[in-house]
Amino acid sequence: MDTTSERGCTSEDAFDGPDPHEYPVFTSQSEVLSAFSSGTIGVVDARVIFDKNVLGELTFEKLSTLHAKKRISNHSKFSFEKQGFSLCWTMIEDVISRLDKLEGKRLPSVANPNRLMSYSVVNTKRILSQSPIQKSFKKHFAHGLSFLWLGLSPGGLHFDHTNNVLVQLSGRKRVICFAPSVADQISTKVYIVLRNFESIFASENLSMCPGLAKVPYYDLELNPGDALVLPSAAYHSPLALSRDCVSLNTFLPTRSDEAYLNDFARKKDAFPWVVTNAAISLSKLCYRLFGRPLRRSGPYEEM
Numbered sequence: 001m002d003t004t005s006e007r008g009c010t011s012e013d014a015f016d017g018p019d020p021h022e023y024p025v026f027t028s029q030s031e032v033l034s035a036f037s038s039g040t041i042g043v044v045d046a047r048v049i050f051d052k053n054v055l056g057e058l059t060f061e062k063l064s065t066l067h068a069k070k071r072i073s074n075h076s077k078f079s080f081e082k083q084g085f086s087l088c089w090t091m092i093e094d095v096i097s098r099l100d101k102l103e104g105k106r107l108p109s110v111a112n113p114n115r116l117m118s119y120s121v122v123n124t125k126r127i128l129s130q131s132p133i134q135k136s137f138k139k140h141f142a143h144g145l146s147f148l149w150l151g152l153s154p155g156g157l158h159f160d161h162t163n164n165v166l167v168q169l170s171g172r173k174r175v176i177c178f179a180p181s182v183a184d185q186i187s188t189k190v191y192i193v194l195r196n197f198e199s200i201f202a203s204e205n206l207s208m209c210p211g212l213a214k215v216p217y218y219d220l221e222l223n224p225g226d227a228l229v230l231p232s233a234a235y236h237s238p239l240a241l242s243r244d245c246v247s248l249n250t251f252l253p254t255r256s257d258e259a260y261l262n263d264f265a266r267k268k269d270a271f272p273w274v275v276t277n278a279a280i281s282l283s284k285l286c287y288r289l290f291g292r293p294l295r296r297s298g299p300y301e302e303m
Contacts, residue, residue: 043227
């Protein structure tokens with residue numbers, strides 16, 4: 001795993017702390033489970049948690065050929081101002097066609113609206129019937145909701161309510177992330193609408209979110225086979241660095257309000273996990289019976 005640092009912060013109050021490249025490296029499933037409970041960000045070889053054969057079916061090359069006709073949600077209607085998503089279906093081959101036109105060219109800037117025309121997401125069950133997570137790891141959680149991200153992710157800063165593992169399958173992705181323990185110093189919003197999309201630590205962003213200048217962070221580059229462990233409430237900003245960027249993330253809802261949740265975890269609603277998990281189970285059943293899930297949050301189909 002290669003890393004880069006580009007903190008464009010000139011504030012006198014900027015955090016002067018640990019090297020952002022010095023992050024924990026986990027080597028077992030038990031260490032990842034402990035990281036979720038303690039709220040520790042780190043990296044792990046994807047093969048520790050995921051089925052390598054299933055992951056091999058989701059590379060840029062396989063998506064271009066074997067799965068070209070599968071449906072995927074186009075992110076062209078993503079709005080930073082509205083902080084929302086619109087589900088707009090297209091074919092994987094259409095997204096890849098746009099990405100192929102960028103081969104050998106400089107990628108569009110993050111601020112370029114055309115960049116989002118080449119960025120899509122889909123629940124992996126629309127591509128493969130089997131789960132990419134190893135059963136030995138999945139058994140600790142009520143569900144494993146896996147989503148495939150194809151193309152030029154814009155690096156939006158946000159956190160997830162559930163524990164999350166982000167795996168790089170093709171291409172490269174830069175992720176700046178913050179431990180859950182500093183989340184309240186940054187914001188209470190799920191998505192932070194930054195004024196400067198190019199650099200999280202630009203002065204105009206620090207003026208609206210000064211906490212960014214005062215907390216430690218990790219700045220890493222994910223390459224194929226790298227997996228990033230992100231506990232609940234860990235702010236992160238995933239930015240695609242290559243046109244063939246393919247990532248997969250898996251949300252892992254816990255079985256109870258205590259299991260594998262860190263002290264800074266944030267809930268999406270006031271319902272206990274048992275209620276949320278029952279709703280997800282019904283949504284999955286509906287998809288198996290009728291081809292449409294009951295629950296959907298923006299581009300995230302729970303199925």
